[in-house]
Amino acid sequence: MQHEIATPLADRSPTIVVVENLVKRFGGFTALNDVNLTVAKREKIVLCGPSGSGKSTLIRCINHIEKHDGGRIVVDGVELTDRMADINGVRSEVGMVFQSFNLFPHLSVVENCMLAPMKVRGLSRPEARERAMDLLRKVRIHSQADKYPAQLSGGQQQRVAIARALCMQPKIMLFDEPTSALDPEMVKEVLDTMVQLAAEGMTMVCVTHEMGFAREVADRVVFMDQGSIVEEADPETFFRAPRTQRAKGFLNQIIH
Amino acid sequence: MFGVLFEQTADGQRYVDWLLSGLGWTLALAFFGWWIAFAVGVVVGIGRTVQNRLVAALARLYVEIFRNIPVLVQMFLWYFVLPEILPTSLGDSIKQIPPPWGSFFPALLCLGLYTAARIAEQVRAGIEALPKGQTEAASALGLGGYLTYRHIIVPQALRLIVPSLTSEVMGIYKNTSVALTIGLMELTAQARQISEATFQTFTAFGAATLIYLALALIAYQSMMLIDRAVRIPGSTPAKDAIEPALADDVQPGAALHQGMEVVK
Numbered sequence: 001m002q003h004e005i006a007t008p009l010a011d012r013s014p015t016i017v018v019v020e021n022l023v024k025r026f027g028g029f030t031a032l033n034d035v036n037l038t039v040a041k042r043e044k045i046v047l048c049g050p051s052g053s054g055k056s057t058l059i060r061c062i063n064h065i066e067k068h069d070g071g072r073i074v075v076d077g078v079e080l081t082d083r084m085a086d087i088n089g090v091r092s093e094v095g096m097v098f099q100s101f102n103l104f105p106h107l108s109v110v111e112n113c114m115l116a117p118m119k120v121r122g123l124s125r126p127e128a129r130e131r132a133m134d135l136l137r138k139v140r141i142h143s144q145a146d147k148y149p150a151q152l153s154g155g156q157q158q159r160v161a162i163a164r165a166l167c168m169q170p171k172i173m174l175f176d177e178p179t180s181a182l183d184p185e186m187v188k189e190v191l192d193t194m195v196q197l198a199a200e201g202m203t204m205v206c207v208t209h210e211m212g213f214a215r216e217v218a219d220r221v222v223f224m225d226q227g228s229i230v231e232e233a234d235p236e237t238f239f240r241a242p243r244t245q246r247a248k249g250f251l252n253q254i255i256h
Numbered sequence: 257m258f259g260v261l262f263e264q265t266a267d268g269q270r271y272v273d274w275l276l277s278g279l280g281w282t283l284a285l286a287f288f289g290w291w292i293a294f295a296v297g298v299v300v301g302i303g304r305t306v307q308n309r310l311v312a313a314l315a316r317l318y319v320e321i322f323r324n325i326p327v328l329v330q331m332f333l334w335y336f337v338l339p340e341i342l343p344t345s346l347g348d349s350i351k352q353i354p355p356p357w358g359s360f361f362p363a364l365l366c367l368g369l370y371t372a373a374r375i376a377e378q379v380r381a382g383i384e385a386l387p388k389g390q391t392e393a394a395s396a397l398g399l400g401g402y403l404t405y406r407h408i409i410v411p412q413a414l415r416l417i418v419p420s421l422t423s424e425v426m427g428i429y430k431n432t433s434v435a436l437t438i439g440l441m442e443l444t445a446q447a448r449q450i451s452e453a454t455f456q457t458f459t460a461f462g463a464a465t466l467i468y469l470a471l472a473l474i475a476y477q478s479m480m481l482i483d484r485a486v487r488i489p490g491s492t493p494a495k496d497a498i499e500p501a502l503a504d505d506v507q508p509g510a511a512l513h514q515g516m517e518v519v520k
């Protein structure tokens with residue numbers, strides 16, 4: 001199932017996520033109002049905007065952690081609906097990294113990474129362990145593999161969370177403010193990991209206020225405000241010459 | 257003062273043997289009752305938290321019924337009423353189960369299912385105390401409902417509630433004394449029999465009291481050991497984490513939920 005997309009990037013590579021006219025409400029509050037977004041394979045998108053603008057809600061809708069109220073979301077050719085039988089099949093193709101890490105505290109680092117590959121992908125224990133150790137090595141935390149999450153620093157936990165998501169060999173990675181809960185000195189180690197991931201060609205959608213990261217990695221910056229996408233541009237254009245007043249105001253506030 | 261316990265009884269035993277026999281029944285009732293309670297309680301507690309409304313309603317119904325009827329009344333219901341409402345042939349064959357099993361099995365069911373309702377509420381509170389991010393992270397990895405409960409939610413919830421389960425362990429073995437009302441010769445019943453045979457009321461019940469106290473200490477210490485053994489490395493003791501969450505609904509003093517718990 002392919003989709004005709006009008007953006008130049010999509011012409012070169014097939015899309016992985018299509019969001020059309022997305023609406024999400026929480027009670028009377030409209031968190032997302034008619035949002036359209038297309039993510040091409042290997043594309044890196046940075047979502048930014050003031051708090052409450054709906055950026056986290058948008059990526060949470062993409063793996064159906066939040067159920068949308070209107071519009072369409074198609075992930076890897078499968079439309080997400082309330083009734084779909086195999087939502088877990090879609091989710092297992094979409095890696096997610098949370099602001100608060102959400103590691104499983106009762107499992108060791110390596111077990112955190114092994115659980116889903118074994119239970120969802122059906123890997124044997126040795127296979128899952130080998131894959132987990134490979135990816136933990138990649139995020140440079142394999143020496144802590146048998147520790148428990150509570151014994152690690154925030155930055156280390158977030159790198160484990162990235163490795164855990166990668167163990168499912170997802171086709172796209174969603175990052176929901178991955179560095180916002182970290183002490184300043186730990187932000188870099190997580191961003192470095194994400195830059196490395198981007199360099200390897202992973203498709204990424206990142207909600208982040210790390211503008212240095214956006215400049216370095218993003219193909220496209222998507223600026224949201226009050227539940228809508230207000231502006232989209234490549235990072236250079238967005239940071240140098242934002243078109244909308246709202247984006248200018250936002251950039252003034254976050255760039256000191 | 258306990259010398260009388262070592263005197264010969266009419267049947268050639270010593271009174272202390274009566275006590276030990278009673279202790280055996282008390283322990284058997286508490287031990288096997290506990291596993292019934294734990295198994296049923298975990299299942300019902302999980303049922304309270306699932307999205308399926310029918311399952312959640314049935315689990316709730318179970319909890320409200322078994323938690324809010326006094327243990328003594330439940331004991332009589334299992335022993336006297338159940339054989340009457342079953343088909344005659346089945347009821348008659350239940351009545352013909354020879355003692356002490358005819359009393360033991362109803363008491364076992366009664367205590368197990370009553371305590372299960374209380375454990376179910378602890379399990380529910382433990383599950384609800386977990387951060388929402390745990391379920392979200394599991395979902396994001398593609399783990400379905402069953403796998404999430406099996407590997408993420410239940411293992412953490414059970415660890416959280418070990419301290420509060422301690423009072424349920426102590427509760428079930430204290431409640432075994434209610435079984436004397438349906439004729440099971442457990443510890444309290446034996447103490448009463450010794451008291452009647454020797455007129456040494458103080459000695460008989462004093463000995464029973466000391467045994468109950470010793471059991472309480474053993475139960476408490478065992479649960480402390482279990483708590484320490486299952487504690488997640490690097491985490492704070494589970495008690496601190498759960499207490500705010502439990503404060504609203506299952507801690508003692510929440511009069512509404514504690515309902516008619518009179519026999520403990």
